[in-house]
Amino acid sequence: MGEVDPAFIQDLEHRPKLAIIEAEGIPLIDLSVDAVSDGSTLVSDIGDACKKWGFFQVINHGVPLEKREKLEKAAREFFGQPLEERVKIRRAEVRVSGYSNTEHTKNVRDWKEVFDFTRKNPIIVPASARPDDKQVVEWYNQWPEYPPQLREVCEEYAEEVEKLCFKLIQLIALSLGLPADTFNGFFKDQISNVRLNHYPPCPAPELALGLGRHKDGGALTVLAQDDVGGLEVKRKSDGEWIRVKPTPEAFIINVGDIIQVWSNERYESVEHRVIANSEKERFSIPFFFNPAHYTIVKPLEELTSEENPPRYRPYNWGKFFVTRKGGNFKKLDVENIQISHFRVPESELANRFEKAVSVA
Numbered sequence: 543m544g545e546v547d548p549a550f551i552q553d554l555e556h557r558p559k560l561a562i563i564e565a566e567g568i569p570l571i572d573l574s575v576d577a578v579s580d581g582s583t584l585v586s587d588i589g590d591a592c593k594k595w596g597f598f599q600v601i602n603h604g605v606p607l608e609k610r611e612k613l614e615k616a617a618r619e620f621f622g623q624p625l626e627e628r629v630k631i632r633r634a635e636v637r638v639s640g641y642s643n644t645e646h647t648k649n650v651r652d653w654k655e656v657f658d659f660t661r662k663n664p665i666i667v668p669a670s671a672r673p674d675d676k677q678v679v680e681w682y683n684q685w686p687e688y689p690p691q692l693r694e695v696c697e698e699y700a701e702e703v704e705k706l707c708f709k710l711i712q713l714i715a716l717s718l719g720l721p722a723d724t725f726n727g728f729f730k731d732q733i734s735n736v737r738l739n740h741y742p743p744c745p746a747p748e749l750a751l752g753l754g755r756h757k758d759g760g761a762l763t764v765l766a767q768d769d770v771g772g773l774e775v776k777r778k779s780d781g782e783w784i785r786v787k788p789t790p791e792a793f794i795i796n797v798g799d800i801i802q803v804w805s806n807e808r809y810e811s812v813e814h815r816v817i818a819n820s821e822k823e824r825f826s827i828p829f830f831f832n833p834a835h836y837t838i839v840k841p842l843e844e845l846t847s848e849e850n851p852p853r854y855r856p857y858n859w860g861k862f863f864v865t866r867k868g869g870n871f872k873k874l875d876v877e878n879i880q881i882s883h884f885r886v887p888e889s890e891l892a893n894r895f896e897k898a899v900s901v902a
């Protein structure tokens with residue numbers, strides 16, 4: 543990645559501004575607080591953060607620091623090898639796992655390289671994105687020879703972060719006024735995946751992005767970022783890009799598209815991106831908490847009513863996932879699959895609302 547290939551160059555409107563807005567920042571939430579004790583504001587703090595930002599940071603989250611540090615070290619060792627070693631486990635179309643340095647977001651190449659693996663091994667996913675194809679296939683992880691401990695430290699880390707995901711999804715359920723275990727069943731055969739991101743120094747951070755603007759398609763993301771910084775979140779109140787200042791040992795949590803749909807838009811999945819850096823390399827590790835492939839995603843009945851009709855048509859999560867993954871390999875000129883494709887048009891919602899009010 544020595545020079546800036548035109549494939550990396552963002553359209554003018556998406557290039558980063560030089561001035562960084564760090565502002566008040568996203569909320570920092572202490573998870574050691576007991577959610578159900580008298581006077582605890584933990585559940586409402588999470589609800590407020592989900593509503594206002596779609597993002598928050600957590601401390602005292604229960605993931606042992608030592609497991610995170612071991613993985614961060616192993617990631618540096620893996621990406622520190624010569625390219626010919628890294629590409630030995632290059633990701634192919636039929637695999638979700640492995641190495642890639644050709645990730646594209648919204649059809650523009652990202653200034654980064656990644657190593658992907660899934661929490662469960664194998665995971666079961668639809669064989670193709672075609673709606674009429676009922677076949678499923680197994681996707682297996684692949685591991686490099688070096689560093690030899692990578693597999694073990696990845697698996698141990700993912701096991702710990704999964705526990706945090708369950709804790710968070712329960713707090714989110716409570717914050718929506720639902721029983722804590724409302725969402726648990728969806729994750730029985732989860733197809734969660736973890737990504738090791740390496741953003742090398744970039745000679746043209748004013749033209750390219752480490753990772754282009756996007757929303758996460760799953761339920762919840764738990765991100766570990768190093769101390770370099772570069773993650774920006776689009777502030778809901780005014781659409782400004784706000785830099786997320788690294789907090790040592792904290793995780794950054796964001797609501798994904800599935801929670802937006804389940805909550806019928808009480809919470810929204812928010813756009814974010816990563817700025818490239820001309821001097822420093824950066825590492826980050828997102829854990830994407832994803833339900834089982836057969837999950838039909840739709841607004842929860844408990845959160846809809848005649849006055850507040852479902853804003854989304856049901857969709858199959860496995861097909862959505864496989865379509866997204868497939869889209870990465872073809873530099874298509876069309877937009878990849880989005881939940882907006884399943885959104886009920888406003889005019890139709892207004893009609894339904896009027897009908898509900900007139901019969902009431």
Ligand SMILES: O=C(O)CCC(=O)C(=O)O
Binds near residue numbers: 739772815827
């Ligand atoms: O590297 C980061 O800080 C963000 C990564 C991210 O948003 C993603 O991989 O979806």
Ligand SMILES: [Fe+2]
Binds near residue numbers: 756757758763814
């Ligand atoms: Fe993301």
